[in-house]
Every structure is written in C-alpha cells, then in structure tokens.
Amino acid sequence: xxxxxxxxxxxxxxxxxxxxxxxxxxxxxxxxxxxxxxxxxxxxxxxxxxxxxxxxxxxxxxxxxxxxxxxxxxxxxxxxxxxxxxxxxxxxxxxxxxxxxxxxxxxxxxxxxxxxxxxxxxxxxxxxxxxxxxxxxxxxxxxxxxxxxxxxxxxxxxxxxxxxxxxxxxxxxxxxxxxxxxxxxxxxxxxxxxxxxxxxxxxxxxxxxxxxxxxxxxxxxxxxxxxxxxxxxxxxxxxxxxxxxxxxxxxxxxxxxxxxxxxxxxxxxxxxxxxxxxxxxxxxxxxxxxxxxxxxxxxxxxxxxxxxxxxxxxxxxxxxxxxxxxxxxxxxxxxxxxxxxxxxxxxxxxxxxxxxxxxxxxxxxxxxxxxxxxxxxxxxxxxxxxxxxxxxxxxxxxxxxxxxxxxxxxxxxxxxxxxxxxxxxxxxxxxxxxxxxxxxxxxxxxx
Numbered sequence: 001x002x003x004x005x006x007x008x009x010x011x012x013x014x015x016x017x018x019x020x021x022x023x024x025x026x027x028x029x030x031x032x033x034x035x036x037x038x039x040x041x042x043x044x045x046x047x048x049x050x051x052x053x054x055x056x057x058x059x060x061x062x063x064x065x066x067x068x069x070x071x072x073x074x075x076x077x078x079x080x081x082x083x084x085x086x087x088x089x090x091x092x093x094x095x096x097x098x099x100x101x102x103x104x105x106x107x108x109x110x111x112x113x114x115x116x117x118x119x120x121x122x123x124x125x126x127x128x129x130x131x132x133x134x135x136x137x138x139x140x141x142x143x144x145x146x147x148x149x150x151x152x153x154x155x156x157x158x159x160x161x162x163x164x165x166x167x168x169x170x171x172x173x174x175x176x177x178x179x180x181x182x183x184x185x186x187x188x189x190x191x192x193x194x195x196x197x198x199x200x201x202x203x204x205x206x207x208x209x210x211x212x213x214x215x216x217x218x219x220x221x222x223x224x225x226x227x228x229x230x231x232x233x234x235x236x237x238x239x240x241x242x243x244x245x246x247x248x249x250x251x252x253x254x255x256x257x258x259x260x261x262x263x264x265x266x267x268x269x270x271x272x273x274x275x276x277x278x279x280x281x282x283x284x285x286x287x288x289x290x291x292x293x294x295x296x297x298x299x300x301x302x303x304x305x306x307x308x309x310x311x312x313x314x315x316x317x318x319x320x321x322x323x324x325x326x327x328x329x330x331x332x333x334x335x336x337x338x339x340x341x342x343x344x345x346x347x348x349x350x351x352x353x354x355x356x357x358x359x360x361x362x363x364x365x366x367x368x369x370x371x372x373x374x375x376x377x378x379x380x381x382x383x384x385x386x387x388x389x390x391x392x393x394x395x396x397x398x399x400x401x402x403x404x405x406x407x408x409x410x411x412x413x414x415x416x417x418x419x420x421x422x423x424x425x426x427x428x429x430x431x432x433x434x435x436x437x438x439x440x441x442x443x444x445x446x447x
Contacts, residue, residue: 048346048372049361052353059386061376062360066225066333067305068381069255069295078294082287101289105296106260106268112296113223113231114240115262119271120292122281124220124249127259129155130275131245132185135214136161141184143174147194149218150366152187158276161185168192171203175211183212190233191221194362194375195338196313196330201233205242214244221334223260224253225309229300254295258284305380309333312378312387319391324398326408336362338373340407345372351397357390371407 015021023031039047054060069075097103102120110118121127132155136142142156146165156163164181166174174186186208188199201217208215219232227236230253234243246262263271272278313333320327320335327335339345342363349361352374363372376390403409 042342043346046346048342048349048363051346051349051361054353054358055356058356058358059382059390060358061378061390062358063377063379064252065255066253066309066377066379067230067299067302068379069253069298072298075291075294075298079287079291082290101286101293102284105289105293108293108296109260110262112229112300113246113262114235115246117265117268118260118262119268119278120250120284121259121261121277122284123257124218124247124251124259125151125154126277126281127247127249127261128152128218129158130271130277131216131247131261132156132161132187133158133276134271134274135159135216135245136185141178141181142187143177143184143213144187145169145174145189145192145199147192147197148187148189149193149220152216152218156185156187169197169199171200171207174204175207178207178211178213185214185216187216187218189218189221191219191226191332191334192330193221193334194367194373195327195336196221196332196334198233198331201237201239201243205239208244209242215242216245216247217243218247220247220249220252221332223248224299224302225306225333230302230306250292253299254292256288256291256295258288258292302380309378309380312380312382316376316378316387316391320394323391323395324403324409325394326406326412328412329408333378335376335378336373336408337376338371338406338408339401340372340405341370342372344402344406345374348374348397348401351400352393355393355396357393373408 039045106118106120109120110116121130128149128151132142132152136156136159138160140159140161141164142159142161143164143166144152144156145168147168153163161184162181164177164184166177178184178186186204188201188204190199190201191197192199199217204215207213217234219234222233224230224232226233232246232248234240234246248260250256250258250260261271313331313335317327317331317335320337325337327337330336337348337359339348345361345363349359352359359374359376361372362375367373
C-alpha cells in the first residue's frame with residue numbers, strides 16, 4: 001500500500017490542468033490530426049486497427065508464431081526451470097564476455113544459419129538499427145527496397161546515411177542506382193512483411209558482388225519457416241558465404257522477444273562498442289536465453305510443421321485467387337487483402353470480424369496512402385476446418401466489401417495493358433537521393 005502522503009499526491013486532479021494535457025501547438029496539432037482528422041472524420045470514431053473483440057471461437061490470422069511454439073510444454077518447462085532458479089544479473093550486454101549462456105546461444109544460432117558468428121539484440125528493430133548505424137557512415141549510400149522494413153530505413157537515418165530507394169524486388173533498378181551513386185549498402189527482406197513476396201536473393205547477391213557493395217538481408221519472416229531445418233532462405237539458396245549480414249526478429253517463428261545478426265567474430269566485437277542500441281540497452285535475461293535455446297532445438301526438428309504451413313499457404317492463396325482476390329503480389333504465409341482506402345478497409349475488417357475472422361489492418365504509414373489492407377498471417381496450427389471457414393467467409397463477403405472496386409482488383413485488371421515497370425517509374429524514385437522514411441516505407445513498423 002502507498003504511504004498516506006503518497007496516497008494524497010496520487011489522487012486525480014482536474015484533468016485539463018495536468019501537464020500531460022497542456023501541450024504546445026507543435027504537439028497538439030499532431031494529436032488533433034490523429035484524433036480529429038483521422039479517427040473522428042475519416043474513420044467515423046471507430047479505430048481502424050481495432051474493431052470488435054474476438055470471441056472464444058474466433059480464428060486469429062494476426063499471429064506471427066508461425067510454427068505455434070508459444071504453448072509447447074517443453075519450451076515452457078525450459079524457461080520456467082531458469083525462472084525458478086533465480087540468480088540473474090541485469091546489465092548492458094557490452095560488459096558480457098567469456099563463456100556465457102548468451103554467447104553459447106549466439107554461436108549455436110550462427111552455426112544453425114551457416115554463419116561464422118552472430119549476436120543477439122533486444123529486438124529485430126534494434127538489430128536493424130544497430131547494424132545499419134554501425135556499417136553506413138555519414139552520407140554513405142544505403143540502397144533500400146521500397147518495401148524494406150521501416151527499421152532498416154531508421155537504421156540508415158541513425159547513421160546519417162543517404163537512403164536511396166529502388167523499386168520492389170528490382171535488382172536491375174538497384175544496380176542502376178548504385179552505378180549512379182556509388183557502392184554502398186544494399187538492404188532487402190527475404191520475405192516481405194506486407195504481402196509475403198520473396199526477394200530474388202541470387203540477383204541481389206550478384207549486384208552486390210559486381211558493384212563492391214554490402215548486402216544485408218532481413219530474414220525475420222523466413223528464419224524458422226524456410227530453408228534446411230528452418231535455417232532461412234539465404235541458407236536454402238546456398239548463399240550463406242556470399243551475404244554479408246543477415247538480421248532477424250526472434251518475435252516471429254522463435255516466439256520470443258529479441259533480434260539476431262549474423263556476422264564475423266571480428267565484427268561482433270566492433271558492434272558492441274559502436275551500435276547504440278547495444279551500448280545503451282540491457283542484455284537479455286537468462287529465462288529468455290533458455291527459451292530461445294529450446295526453441296532452436298524444436299524448430300530444427302519441425303519439418304512437419306513447415307510442410308503443413310507451406311501446404312496451407314498454397315491452398316489459401318489458390319482458393320482466394322479463384323474467388324477473385326488479387327493476392328498475386330506475394331507467395332508466402334503472409335497474405336494481403338488490399339482494399340485501398342481506409343474506409344474501404346474498415347468495411348473489409350468489419351465483414352471479416354463479424355464472421356469471426358481476425359486479421360491485422362495495415363494502413364499509412366505502414367502502407368502507401370490509399371493502399372491499406374488486411375494482412376492474413378497463416379500458421380501451422382490452423383486446422384482444415386478453420387481454413388475452410390476462412391475461405392467460406394471470403395467467398396461470402398465479396399459483394400459486401402465491393403471487391404471489384406478494390407485498388408488491388410483494379411491493378412490486376414489493368415496489368416495486361418500497363419506499361420513496363422521501367423517506363424512508368426516515378427521520377428521521384430528514379431532520381432531521389434535521400435527520401436524521408438515515411439515517404440518511402442511500404443511495410444509494417446512491427447514486422
């Protein structure tokens with residue numbers, strides 16, 4: 001209980017007079033832009049990202065736990081044993097050295113991915129920002145796929161580098177940009193978090209080698225789900241020795257809260273002295289390390305779950321295409337239903353949720369304006385009955401959501417008559433040297 005004096009100080013005061021509610025114009029204008037212009041006027045007072053509360057029988061398609069590890073008894077036991085044992089020390093990871101549990105896990109993860117060494121960070125966000133801040137100096141060119149995760153754009157910004165975008169999955173355009181601005185850092189995702197599209201990694205490796213550039217591949221949505229024993233797409237393609245750095249959020253298939261970077265042992269020592277997210281953050285706790293260690297063992301043996309996830313993905317994508325949904329931008333377990341405007345996406349959200357299907361709404365700044373969508377994320381634990389129900393719902397709502405007038409539907413109708421990508425390249429993409437993150441990002445801030 002609070003002491004008597006503290007109780008008095010904790011009592012609520014007149015809300016309008018509290019400092020939290022007396023903001024200067026440069027803050028209140030932004031708050032009003034959100035609550036008045038967007039929530040009240042555009043969304044009609046209903047928060048687009050929320051909607052209804054899921055019922056007990058809801059089908060959740062916003063879950064990044066691709067192989068369903070969160071409720072595995074052996075993983076929970078491994079973590080609880082450490083929690084009950086106590087004895088943790090909480091400090092910055094830069095002070096850790098020697099044969100620690102974290103160092104052993106970092107080496108184990110690196111071996112799993114076919115790398116010389118690796119390092120654990122506090123999150124995938126910290127991994128990407130710390131890495132880019134460590135390798136891209138002031139004014140260095142960083143070439144980013146326009147759909148690269150926003151943490152990669154933020155990393156380039158933290159380095160005071162020049163962020164130069166290239167068209168999505170277009171290695172030819174990336175090389176043209178490099179020839180114009182000079183060698184630098186090429187940044188791609190292996191599987192993109194908005195629509196499940198796959199990067200042509202071999203082509204980007206060749207561009208990096210021809211131009212003398214560094215290649216960074218974010219494997220957040222392929223580590224654990226793709227490659228031999230889940231080692232990722234880079235390993236699957238035999239490119240482990242040709243990619244300079246791989247990063248990953250361990251909050252996806254690994255179902256925890258951390259990030260990982262593959263690197264050389266020499267770079268690892270440098271990183272912990274240079275990367276601000278590493279220097280100014282605490283290390284992981286021992287129960288978190290225990291979880292990831294057990295999760296890695298489980299994932300490496302989970303070929304049956306990877307096979308099921310792949311089969312589910314194929315089935316759902318083919319069925320949605322048959323129903324008239326344009327999901328052709330991607331091929332993997334992340335499926336985008338792109339309605340277009342935010343009001344159109346709210347109609348889609350409500351239609352799905354009212355029938356017990358809950359995905360994740362993505363809108364600006366996570367997508368370009370008027371290309372908002374519902375992201376359906378599949379996992380290996382979905383039953384055939386649940387998949388059947390999802391597809392039944394998607395068939396049932398087509399007229400209600402005005403599917404023919406979605407931006408994605410119009411795009412597929414126009415595809416046959418559209419000009420080649422190079423001919424319709426926006427001038428600001430072709431010529432922009434340093435694009436602000438918010439203008440270029442096409443992906444989710446949370447992967």
